[in-house]
Amino acid sequence: MEKKKNKKVFLKVVIIGDSGVGKTSLIHRYTSTRFLQDFKPTIGAEFSNKEVVINGKTVVAQIWDTAGQERYQSLGISFYRGADCCGIVFDRSDHSSFENLDTWKNAFLKHGAPKEEGTFPFLVIGNKSDLDDGSLVKERDAQQWCADNGNLEYIETSAKDNTSVEEAFTKLIEKGMEREKVNLVELPDRMSQKNKTVNLQRDVAKDVNRKPQKKKCC
Amino acid sequence: METHSPFSEEDATSKSLHEHDDAKSENGRDSNPQETKDHIANHKYCVEHQAAQSLDVGVNRRLHSVCNKESQHFIFNQELDLGEYSVESSQKKYKKNEKKLIKILQPNRIKTLSKSERKFISGYLMSKKTNSITEEQRTKLWLVGSGAETLLKDNPGYYHNLLDKVKGYPNPCFSQIHLDLHRTFSTDESFYTKENENTLKRVLSAYVLRNPTIGYCQGLNFIAAVLITQLSEEQAFWVLCQVIESILPTDYFNLMTGVIIDQRVFEELISEYHPDVHKHFKKHEFQMGSLTTQWFVCIFANTLKLNLLKEQFSTLSIFDVWDFTITLGCSGIFKIALSVIGYLKSDILKIKDQGDLFMLFRECAERLPPFKDLNKFLKKFEITPNRIKNLRIAFKEDAYEEFAERHYKQTQSKILRSKTDISSGLEETLKEKFLRKIYLYNGISKLRSQQDWPKDILENFDEEVVAGNSCDTNWPICLYDFFYQNKIQRHFAFKNKKKINIIEHHFGEPSLHADSGEELQFTTVKLEEDKIDSDNGNEIDFDSEGDTEPNKLDGLLLERNIHLCNQENFEEKFKLLFGNKNSEFFIEALQSMYQDSGDISYSEKCNRFISVCSMLAEKVPLYEKGNISKDFFDNLKELEYAQRKSK
Numbered sequence: 001m002e003k004k005k006n007k008k009v010f011l012k013v014v015i016i017g018d019s020g021v022g023k024t025s026l027i028h029r030y031t032s033t034r035f036l037q038d039f040k041p042t043i044g045a046e047f048s049n050k051e052v053v054i055n056g057k058t059v060v061a062q063i064w065d066t067a068g069q070e071r072y073q074s075l076g077i078s079f080y081r082g083a084d085c086c087g088i089v090f091d092r093s094d095h096s097s098f099e100n101l102d103t104w105k106n107a108f109l110k111h112g113a114p115k116e117e118g119t120f121p122f123l124v125i126g127n128k129s130d131l132d133d134g135s136l137v138k139e140r141d142a143q144q145w146c147a148d149n150g151n152l153e154y155i156e157t158s159a160k161d162n163t164s165v166e167e168a169f170t171k172l173i174e175k176g177m178e179r180e181k182v183n184l185v186e187l188p189d190r191m192s193q194k195n196k197t198v199n200l201q202r203d204v205a206k207d208v209n210r211k212p213q214k215k216k217c218c
Numbered sequence: 219m220e221t222h223s224p225f226s227e228e229d230a231t232s233k234s235l236h237e238h239d240d241a242k243s244e245n246g247r248d249s250n251p252q253e254t255k256d257h258i259a260n261h262k263y264c265v266e267h268q269a270a271q272s273l274d275v276g277v278n279r280r281l282h283s284v285c286n287k288e289s290q291h292f293i294f295n296q297e298l299d300l301g302e303y304s305v306e307s308s309q310k311k312y313k314k315n316e317k318k319l320i321k322i323l324q325p326n327r328i329k330t331l332s333k334s335e336r337k338f339i340s341g342y343l344m345s346k347k348t349n350s351i352t353e354e355q356r357t358k359l360w361l362v363g364s365g366a367e368t369l370l371k372d373n374p375g376y377y378h379n380l381l382d383k384v385k386g387y388p389n390p391c392f393s394q395i396h397l398d399l400h401r402t403f404s405t406d407e408s409f410y411t412k413e414n415e416n417t418l419k420r421v422l423s424a425y426v427l428r429n430p431t432i433g434y435c436q437g438l439n440f441i442a443a444v445l446i447t448q449l450s451e452e453q454a455f456w457v458l459c460q461v462i463e464s465i466l467p468t469d470y471f472n473l474m475t476g477v478i479i480d481q482r483v484f485e486e487l488i489s490e491y492h493p494d495v496h497k498h499f500k501k502h503e504f505q506m507g508s509l510t511t512q513w514f515v516c517i518f519a520n521t522l523k524l525n526l527l528k529e530q531f532s533t534l535s536i537f538d539v540w541d542f543t544i545t546l547g548c549s550g551i552f553k554i555a556l557s558v559i560g561y562l563k564s565d566i567l568k569i570k571d572q573g574d575l576f577m578l579f580r581e582c583a584e585r586l587p588p589f590k591d592l593n594k595f596l597k598k599f600e601i602t603p604n605r606i607k608n609l610r611i612a613f614k615e616d617a618y619e620e621f622a623e624r625h626y627k628q629t630q631s632k633i634l635r636s637k638t639d640i641s642s643g644l645e646e647t648l649k650e651k652f653l654r655k656i657y658l659y660n661g662i663s664k665l666r667s668q669q670d671w672p673k674d675i676l677e678n679f680d681e682e683v684v685a686g687n688s689c690d691t692n693w694p695i696c697l698y699d700f701f702y703q704n705k706i707q708r709h710f711a712f713k714n715k716k717k718i719n720i721i722e723h724h725f726g727e728p729s730l731h732a733d734s735g736e737e738l739q740f741t742t743v744k745l746e747e748d749k750i751d752s753d754n755g756n757e758i759d760f761d762s763e764g765d766t767e768p769n770k771l772d773g774l775l776l777e778r779n780i781h782l783c784n785q786e787n788f789e790e791k792f793k794l795l796f797g798n799k800n801s802e803f804f805i806e807a808l809q810s811m812y813q814d815s816g817d818i819s820y821s822e823k824c825n826r827f828i829s830v831c832s833m834l835a836e837k838v839p840l841y842e843k844g845n846i847s848k849d850f851f852d853n854l855k856e857l858e859y860a861q862r863k864s865k
Contacts, residue, residue, distance in 0.1 A: 019436070020397040041401050041436045043520050044511035046580075049573035062573065069394060069436045074474050075511060 008051070009059045011176040012082055013169075014112070016104050017089035018097035019068030022127040025159035026089065027065050030169045035160050042067045045079050054173055061173050073107055080112030085121040085176035087168070092126045092136040092156065101145060121175035122152045125168050130158040312347050319351065323358040330365040331545070339363075339545045343538070344593040356541060357448055363544040365464060366456035377452045380424040391426045391433035395419060402439045408526035409447065417446050421455050425462075432462065435471035437512070440519035444536060447526060457544075461517070465547055467610065470515065475617060480514050480548075481507040482613040483606060484555060491556055491599060498567050509579045513555050517543055522583045534558075538589035549601045557595035558586060 015023045024039050024046065031050045046065040051058060064083075066076045080086075088104050090097040105122065114120045124146050126137060139156065146152040155171060157164045319342055322335050331339070339359065342348055351359065361367040399419055403409040421442050426433045441461060445454035462471060470476040485506050489496040499506055512520045522536040543550040559566070562582060569575045586592075 019394060039401055040520060041398050041439070043437050043515050045508045047508065047572055047576040049571065067436060071435060071472065071474055075477060075507070078505065079508060 007058070009057055009177065009180070010062060011059055011084045011173055011180075012062050012064065013085055013087065013172055013176065014064045014066065014080055014083040014108070015087045015089060016066050016080075016108060017068060017087075017125075018091065018094070018100050018104075021068065021089045021091035021094065021097050022159050023068065023089050024065050026087075026125070026127060026157065026165055026168070027063050029159045029162060029165045031063065033162075035162065041069075044072070044075055050169075052170070052173065054170060054177065057177070059173055059177065061169070063169075073111075077111040080108055083108075083112050083114065084179055085123070085172050086112070087123045087125050087172050089125045089127050090137070091128045092142075093128050093131045093133075095137060098126075098137045098142065098145070102149065105149065116179075118150060121172075121179050122150075123168065123172045123175060124152050124154045126154065126156045127159060129156045129163060130161045308347065312345075315342055315345075315348060319355065323351075323355045323362070325354070325358065327358065327362055328367045328371055329362065330368055331363050336363070336545050340542060340550070343542050343545065344590065344596055346590045346593060350538070351541065353448070356537060357453075359541055360445075360448060360457055360544050361453060364457045364460035366453065366460045369456050369459065370453060377424060377455050380427045381420060383427050384420075384423045387427060389426055389433065392423060394436070395422045395426075395434050395439070398436060398439045402443050403524055406524050406526070409443065409524050414443070414446060417451050417454075418442055421446065421451060421458060424455055425458060428459065429462075432471045435474075435515075437515040437520065438462070438471060440516040444519045444524070444540060447524065448537070465544070467548065474515075477511060477515055478507075479610050479613050479617045481511060482617060483609040484510060484514070484552065486609055486613070487552060487556060487599075487601070488559060492559055492563060495559055495563055495566055502570060502572070504572055504575055509575065510555060513558075514551060517551060518554070521579075522586075532588065533584060534586035534589055534592070542589070547603055549603050549606050552601050552606060553596050553599050554592070556599050556601075557592045558582065560595040560598075561586060561592065 015027060017023055019041065024042055025035060027046075027048060028039075029035055031048045042065055044067060048063050048065070050061045050063065052061065053059070064079045066072070066079060086108050088101055088108075090101055092098075101124065108122075109117050109120065124142065126139075126142050129136070139154075142154050142156075146154045153171065153175075155164055155168045157168050159165055315338075318338065322331070322339065343351070361370070396419075399415050402415075402418060418439065422434055422438060425438070438458070442454060442458050445457050445461075448454075449457060467476045467480070470480075485496070488499075488506065498504075518539045519536060522534055522539065524536060539554055542554060546553070562578065562585070565578055566575070569578065
């Protein structure tokens with residue numbers, strides 16, 4: 001057991017959603033524990049790492065931040081590949097960003113082409129909860145959407161107030177790790193898929209880590 | 219440091235010498251040091267002789283070089299530092315060059331720069347000995363370098379005409395612009411003022427009307443912001459037009475296939491000039507594209523800082539980068555990007571983690587040296603516009619193919635989805651959803667969504683909403699053209715003097731409506747054959763000698779789409795777009811919409827619309843009309859089949 005703790009798990013986390021919903025702010029809040037009032041729109045994609053310990057395992061979350069404007073999707077598609085989990089963010093004060101959730105989900109499934117379309121771990125994140133003037137997207141509606149779209153999990157956050165940001169990412173990472181376990185059986189196939197975007201060394205690290213895991217879950 | 223002018227013939231000699239030198243040092247510098255040294259010294263001698271400098275100086279330096287125990291490269295660089303001997307003569311030369319620059323960029327100049335002038339200016343900009351250009355010269359350089367000055371002169375009132383039309387023109391791009399205004403250099407106090415924000419908004423909005431195909435793309439905000447710091451509002455608008463339409467290649471900002479292609483070109487150039495970096499990236503499977511896209515999309519504006527208040531730059535200045543890019547065109551961006559990679563090389567090669575790599579690139583603004591210190595890199599790259607053009611052509615097919623396949627799937631599913639949305643339901647929720655989509659299209663969704671709507675959607679329509687649904691024939695896109703989003707993606711449109719040019723299927727997509735295109739696209743203007751190869755109508759030919767004036771524009775809007783609402787056969791076309799079931803849906807929605815408005819001015823349009831819808835409701839089989847292509851129905855059937863199958 002002692003040995004296992006030192007091995008790192010690498011997870012690819014992709015954050016998508018409409019422009020201006022606060023994807024970059026959330027990631028920034030999580031990775032550097034700060035909130036920056038004035039952000040630049042993300043052009044193309046950004047990337048950051050965060051190392052966390054979850055359930056006694058050291059996990060390196062490789063978080064991909066993507067551009068929100070729809071036309072940037074044609075550039076961002078390669079970043080979706082090999083993702084272990086995906087956070088879809090909407091702005092609770094902007095109903096159209098909520099409307100677009102299924103566009104994003106479909107785009108991700110299509111271009112990321114994960115093996116398990118029906119069960120791929122998504123987390124729906126309703127951001128900007130701090131702007132409550134009574135007209136926010138209601139939790140009930142968001143939960144309903146999630147229920148209708150494959151029982152996804154939903155969480156409300158505020159990057160500004162630092163409400164539930166940590167929780168959201170922890171959940172995402174946990175989901176990603178669950179998926180890792182489930183996919184153990186299909187390892188060779190998955191590896192080839194992953195290699196497209198993630199560097200080899202990491203996969204080796206993952207591979208090493210998987211073996212003890214396997215014992216545990218079987 | 220350099221001794222000889224980069225503008226005259228000596229430059230070529232020094233360049234070849236430099237290359238020779240590089241080659242030598244790479245091929246093992248100890249093989250025959252004495253011979254190499256002599257060789258270089260001889261070369262040096264010739265150069266100096268040409269430069270009409272004294273023999274004594276040459277001998278002196280030759281001795282110096284032989285004594286030097288450092289690498290050949292180092293010797294060469296050392297030697298370039300002439301020291302006091304030639305100060306006088308070189309100063310004379312630089313004085314002369316400065317005078318020449320003043321003459322080229324004189325305040326009343328309108329003519330676009332010629333090729334030789336571009337060559338001179340780029341050399342001037344790179345040279346370490348010359349002063350930086352003045353603010354006035356920079357303004358002029360951007361105007362005559364981009365060709366904007368000519369357009370400005372030939373199209374008086376065009377910009378203000380566009381601005382008049384912006385008012386009331388509903389377009390989703392405006393809300394995106396609004397969203398980005400607060401995020402454009404907003405932490406830079408020297409830039410971020412209310413005034414600048416408004417200027418930026420106007421310039422970007424005007425471009426949405428000029429070319430609705432592009433509308434607004436994130437990244438343009440940074441470009442426009444840099445422009446308004448140096449130019450007047452109207453000048454900034456025209457330079458923006460030229461940056462998008464002439465300097466950058468086709469489709470940088472619409473579907474962004476241009477960016478995808480350029481990333482491949484850049485990777486190719488990296489593998490040629492920085493093979494070690496290329497290898498390193500391959501080894502660790504880093505994606506070059508994700509790191510450098512923004513350099514190209516924003517011409518470094520998103521990467522570097524504005525620093526408007528600083529007089530002297532200790533780091534790479536965005537303005538210097540732009541001077542160079544506007545002078546040399548796209549090849550300038552490639553050269554700078556390669557130089558930046560060259561400068562960061564030692565750091566890049568140490569990095570094994572993608573996150574660190576992103577960090578390095580994100581923070582490179584602080585590390586990069588002033589422009590003139592990059593010149594040792596800049597000079598190494600022999601990248602002509604023609605070279606770039608050929609590389610682009612070489613990668614075009616691949617990129618398009620990949621893109622088209624992906625895009626085809628996407629479009630298909632999009633159409634399928636919207637068709638499902640519309641036809642499957644007169645249920646209340648779907649109806650609301652669909653109507654909200656109309657609002658979205660009309661750019662007022664934000665406004666509506668902030669109120670707690672729609673409980674009873676039909677009661678909530680007010681005049682503003684109805685106004686949002688009326689169409690003005692001055693607008694570039696007809697509002698009744700609801701499928702605009704779906705079909706416009708296949709075009710790249712711009713207008714030059716006499717005609718609107720629409721490059722159909724410019725990325726070679728296997729179109730859904732390839733044959734019935736005419737009916738569905740509502741455009742009467744076809745691409746002229748001779749325009750197919752040239753990327754853009756008012757392109758500046760950076761590679762040809764002589765006068766290169768961009769084509770003149772007339773003072774009209776870019777009428778990409780013929781107005782659906784004003785056309786004779788509006789009914790058929792409308793029918794074609796929506797089909798029977800959808801029309802029923804429209805009748806209901808629109809009738810209520812217009813009834814509630816009580817505004818007489820819309821009644822005519824409304825009646826027309828409703829009569830169309832009623833006609834559609836009669837369920838006349840669509841294919842009975844002769845002008846509807848069979849292909850369209852085949853496609854439709856396919857879609858419906860897929861739809862049924864998915865259920």
